[in-house]
Amino acid sequence: MEVVMAFVVGGMYAAAIYMMLRRSIVKLVIGLVLLSNAANLLIFTLAGMKSGAPPLIPPGMSMPDGAAADPLAQAVVLTAIVIGFGVLAFAVVLIHRAYEVVKADDMDQMKDTDR
Amino acid sequence: MLYAILSTFLVAAIAPAVHRVTGRASGWVLGILPAALFLYFLSFLPAVSSGESIVLSWPWLPGLDIHLSFLVDGLSLLFALLISGIGFFIVTYAGRYLEGHRDLGRFYVIILAFMGSMLGLVLADNLIAMFVFWELTSITSYLLIGYNHENADARKYALQGLIVTVGGGLALLAGIVMLAMAGGSYELSEILANGDVVREHSLYLPLLILILIGAFTKSAQVPFHFWLPRAMAAPTPVSAYLHSATMVKAGVYLLARLNPSLGGTEIWFTTLALFGALTMFTGVFLAFRSTGVKQVLAYSTVMALGTLTMLIGIGTETALMAAMAFLLAHSLYKGALFMVAGILDHEAGAKDFLQTGGLRTALPVTAAFAILAALSLGGVIPLFGFVAKELMLESVLEAPGLVGILTLLAVLTAILGVAVAAIVGIRPWFGSRVETPKTPHHEAPPAMLAGPVVLASLGLIFGLGPGLADEGLVNAAAASVQGAPVDAYLALWHGVNWPLAISAFSLIAGGLLYWRWEQARRALAWVDQAAEYGPEKGYFKMMDGLVWISEWQTRVLQNGYLRYYVIVIVAMTAGLVGVTAQLFDVSVSAVHFERLQIHEMAIIAILVASMLFAVLTRSRLGAVAALGSLGFTVALVYVLYSAADVGITQVLVETLTVILLVLVLFRLPGFLSLSSTALRLRDAGIALVAGGMITLLMLSTLDARLFDSISQYFIEESEPSGYGRNIVNVVLVDFRALDTLGEIFVLALAAIGVYAMIRFRAEDRR
Structure with a gap:
């Protein structure tokens, strides 16, 4: 599964970068969402994908029963998801506000409005 | 020793306060410090003159083998x-010269800090x-030269001075x-022995x-000599000191210091002797x-620096002896003459020999000691300058090579040197009285006379008793400098020999040149045109070029188009990763496709499909829906592979x-077709390269583990320590x-930003 995921994640990066290269600012937002998902999956995949081994400790024991998935990678991804959402919310509202002011969603036009 | 050098910086820090309290006497009060340091260093004299060298060391960054160590030899x-x-x-002189200047307190700070840096530089082992002190002298001298900011x-x-010396x-x-x-060590004392x-x-x-x-940059050797006369923009006490x-x-100190370990080779001799002789003559x-x-004094300093470099390059016992004697002689007469120049400016307002x-009648004491110093500059018997010059000529005649050209330049320099000494020693004092911008009513104050009197007299004393x-x-x-005891000695009278003959000849020829100074100067007017193409021109061209390059670079890199920034970042990352992979021979060898189960295939199919749809669709709603489908499938991946918490978070956030x-997004206009097919293909190419790089990176690191994961610690300690x-x-x-606290901060910031933007919009409408 990891090998296949490597191709999927690479594809997601490609899609994200392609969208970020567009002039429409909405497509930039879509690119950002793709990028943060891709980055999260990258970390998650590289930590090793184990099914049926949650990092939980059964009652009465001090260690997980058998091998557990990497808890650190999960914690990192969890944090990244939340921060990614914060950034996205800010970006979306900022873009909306910018559109109201300059009446353009083409980034080339936005660039020229301060002239 | 450490405290001696630190004390200069400490006193520098409190100098403005001292200046406010003591007022007019501040020069004398602050002069106590260098005087005390002088006596302190004098206490090393008996040991050092009997051939000892003393190393004192304090640990500074012991881990990096950097010690604050000092070498007294x-x-x-x-x-x-x-x-x-x-x-x-200088300090006492400046107290009067700059009296009433509004920034005098600051001047004391810089000049004392400069003195401390200089002491550190020459004493560091x-x-x-040594390098830190070296740079400190560059910075403090920048502040001194730009004192009249x-x-x-x-x-x-x-x-200009800063850029040349710091470069x-x-x-x-x-x-x-x-x-x-x-040399295997950062300690000079060990390198010199090796x-x-x-x-x-x-x-x-x-x-x-x-x-x-x-x-060469620090000591203004050709072709870097141009910054030194320009540094005359500094107040006169600064020029005198610098x-x-x-x-x-x-720079000369550095060459002399490293002579035992770098000197004695063919290239050392050729480079130093040639550059030194050229600088000497140019100056x-x-x-x-x-x-x-x-200006005259500054260029004669260039001459002296060239002479010193040449002598160190020649490197024979006589030459090194000559270098040290010349160094002492030059310091004495040049210090005196610059202070005299300051007196001329201060009392008579004269900045030009014309x-x-x-x-001499208005400023009799100044005149007398200026003439004494000028005689030393001209190398006239019985002053110390003569002793040094004789030795210099002797070592040039005995140089291990290049005797012809060195002698020619040395003789020409001696002749012109006499003429320059005459300009300094005769022109202002004798002849008919010229109307000066200010009429001197009285002799300069004692604080300003002390320097010229003592320094010029020392030139005479050392001359009579070398x-x-x-x-x-x-x-x-x-x-x-030689790294071994020296057999040579200084003497006023060496008997009748070639150096003496050259001296006598240069006295006559130089005197004639001075007599015809005005005509000679007119005949040399072409030099001004030639200077248009000199090294200083190169300096200004280089500075213009720097500005041009940075303008060009800003235009190209900071062009305001987000997509070009993204392209640059992607290309740089891909390029660096590619090079690194080549260098470290990263290979993707252990890739083996396992058989996928049916639910895994389904997940991957959905991921790919929603990704493609999000990119290709022309409907905004379609794109958002595809993103949602992608996000929930990612959540499914987390849940399937043992990350329940992450899955829950992903579902919430995705919603x-x-x-x-x-x-x-529905308040924004619909997608427009903004780019041509060719541009789309180009962007797709860039994106695919970047994506491919990510895939390759992941494949090559899947099985690699360079260090043990710290996760094991978390797993073991979660229950016992974390409950x-x-x-x-x-x-x-x-x-x-x-980390979580940082995450909360990011969210809070984003929330505040969102709130602010929404609120301001509400106010706009009102």
């Missing part, structure tokens, strides 16, 4: 005495410590790191070139055709994301709690 002690001794006269020229030329400093840093690699190892090391040539660039004992001598030639008081004449200077310090200094996108059974939760709120 003949060379460093000679410099330390000159710096502190002349420093005393550790190369890194409201004058555009002062700022411009201060910057050389960069080369020097590289050079001393190589020197330490070659001369043969350094000279035969494969890094010898590059490190020599780098160190020479550092020394030129006589400090700053510009630092005296330009001095002869200048008329500004300080504006002066017949001032043994005093010789046994005192000059011999020990020459010995530390919010979709709602937010639907709410906001939690959900390890991910314990990591988030306990082991990595600070």
